[in-house]
Amino acid sequence: MTQLAFRAPPIIPAAEELREDVRAFLATELRGRSAVARAESWTGFDADFSRKMGERGWLGMTWPKQYGGHERSAFERYVVIEEMLAAGAPVAAHWIGDRQSGPTLLKFGNEAQKQAILPGIAAGRLTFCIGMSEPDAGSDLAATRTRAERTGDGWRITGTKVWTTNAHRAHFMILFCRTSGKPGDRQEGMSQLLVDLKNTSGITIKPIIDLAGAHHLNEVHFDGAVVPHDALLGEEGEGWHQVMSELAFERSGPERFLSSFQLLVELIGVLQGSESDTARGAVARLTAHLLVLRRLSRSVAGMLEAGENPALHAAIVKDQGALFEQSIPEIARAIYDAEPDANSTNAFDAVLANMLLNAPSWSLRGGTREILRGIIARGLGLR
Amino acid sequence: MSDDISTMLVDATSRLFADQLDEQVIRRGRGGEWLGHAWAAIEEMGLPLAMVGEETGGLGIAPVNAMELIRTVGRHAVPLPIAETMVANHALAAAGLPLADGPAAIVPSGVRFADGRASGIARRVPWGADVSTLVIENDGKLIRLTNGWSVEGRASNIGGMRRDTLWIDAEAQSVASIASPSLLLAGATTRALLMSGAIFKALDLTIGYVNERTQFGRTLGKFQVVQHELAKVAGHAASSAAAADLAGDAYAGSGDPAVAVAAARLRIAEAVGETVSICQQMHGAIGFTREHSLHLYTTALLGWRDEYGGQRHWEDVLGRAALAAGPDDFWQFICAA
DSSP: OGGGOOOOOOOOHHHHHHHHHHHHHHHHHTTTOOHHHHTTGGGOOOHHHHHHHHHHTOSSTTSOGGGTOOOOOHHHHHHHHHHHHHHTOOOHHHHHIIIIIHHHHHHHOOHHHHHHHHHHHHTTOOOEEEEOOBTTBSSOGGGOOOEEEEOSSSEEEEEEEOSOTTTTTOSEEEEEEEOSSOGGGTTTTEEEEEEETTSOSSEEEEEEEOTTSOEEEEEEEEEEEEEOGGGEESSTTBHHHHHHHHHHHHHSSGGGTOTTHHHHHHHHHHHTTOOOHHHHHHHHHHHHHHHHHHHHHHHHHHHHHTTOOOHHHHHHHHHHHHHHHHHHHHHHHHHSOOOOOTTOSSHHHHHHHHHHHHHHHHTTTTSOHHHHHHHHHHHTTOO | OOHHHHHHHHHHHHHHHHHHOOHHHHHHHHTTOOOHHHHHHHHHHTGGGTTSOGGGTSOOOOHHHHHHHHHHHHHHTOOSOHHHHHHHHHHHHHHTOOOOSSSEEEEOSSEEEETTEEEEEEEEEETTTTOSEEEEEETTEEEEESSSEEEEEOOBOTTSOBEEEEEEEEEOOEEEEOOSSOHHHHHHHHHHHHHHHHHHHHHHHHHHHHTTOEETTEEGGGSHHHHHHHHHHHHHHHHHHHHHHHHHHHHHSSSOOHHHHHHHHHHHHHHHHHHHHHHHHHHHHHHTSSSSTHHHHHHHHHHHTTSSSOHHHHHHHHHHHHHHHHHHHHHHHHHHO
């Protein structure tokens, strides 16, 4: 069972020193931020906050200095991220760029792309979105139908992306699309394109309102939009492999178990001083899960820092993390009577409503529970 | 000692168990028999001294590496007090007392020490009728006994591991202040590690079984519903391993391990319930027989789960600590644990 071993996370003194700086910054910046706003977790959008993060050097932390990065360890970055999420900071404006699009550009982008884009992400000035899902291609990404044809002017894009987080606010999209072959070719013939959403005509972005009534998701329609030839990211036809290599980074971070942390904090607030065994038992159970998940997640961070590709471990963290996040609203309502109400002036009621309505997304985004369990089963030697 | 040497020791231990403890022997032990030959080999290898420093006659492995040996004991579900003797010696060495003479048991509570005498009833003592040293905790004191007790009754836990009742009335000559985590925390840490080892064994057996057993013209492992059930067990197994590591690190560290041990016990308790249920289910009727070896691990898990502190106890420890941190300091509490 060695393939399921999670090594002890390393202890990095520099990361713990940094933690104090981050906490001091957040104490000032988030003063007066309501519980409901904190509960937005990584969907809270505030461009000014992201710029301040950039000024502190807390974005693009692990990237080379020549691209605006800070050449710090993955663990220092981990500390910054978990402190942001635990405090309920509005990280959405830089989140996708810092976590996913930046690293993709760093790995697969050409020199001009890297120089043009990465410093903007690291400064907290550029917002990214990712064009992956389509009406007929959700978990089955290989069914992607959006096409880009190579023409004399550049890549001419036709198709529709859906559930695209922050497309309406993003400067760029990294688009996953077909550049050759036909849908039956599955993983072959896919590529990634860097699309300038603010300066390209032929793109229509429409809101998709989610279960909580919020607008984060969008439908993005490409009607013959043309992007330059050099918008190709990485190799033509290698899009599938490029996308798959990102997933371990996306599946094991603290955002995979802290989505409903704010409700746990509110719960501890209303139960503090309680002498009830039921209350203690419920808080104990959630605390136990949280401590163990944090250890698993930090262990994967150590493997990533060591240059490994712990895809199986990351899938386990995400699966376990989503179960934990989704259990919090269920347990909270079971031990503290409250009617969930997003507009209540009572923080517990409002946060509970927010969590109940957002919880279904936690085992969908970034790989559904069913996909993850398939990956885990394959890792165990089944199938 | 380096990690490499610790890995070698774990490998050597696995080989020793394979040589000395084949399934027939394990079954005899689980039926209540004292496995004297196996214990002699284990003692010769020095395992009971794994958590004792070289300066006091031990192997000099870092305690955190010795934890791996306890996990190996759990993986093989060995019916001998190896883990108990390891932590007994660890506590004795820390307190400056002589090490155990032969197999030992720890008695975290129930025995009073007053006027130079230790007296009381020690219940559910692992292999109490066969151990030759008792290490007792009472009111901050550690008491080492090598005689002065009688066996009141012989019993076993649900996994067929002996848990005897001892009547103790002894003049205590080896007494010192306890200088390591409490014996309850020591025992609880051993149970976390043993369970994490046996959970992996149950998972391994089940993977092997579903990849071999054919029904409806395919191996069970090809059914998606079976795959997803085992993916759930894998999540519990990984979480249990991390939880046991958390407890082991805290036990071997310098601070109070109570929070980490409580968290480990609660997380693993949940994992045991799910793991036993799913692994038994996947084995079908075949796994519901004593003939099949799965029960050696699933019943061991069910026994260890409630030893050295039950569910309510650990919920109380962790729940109080988390609520005492309060909403403003809860995250700091998590990071510090």
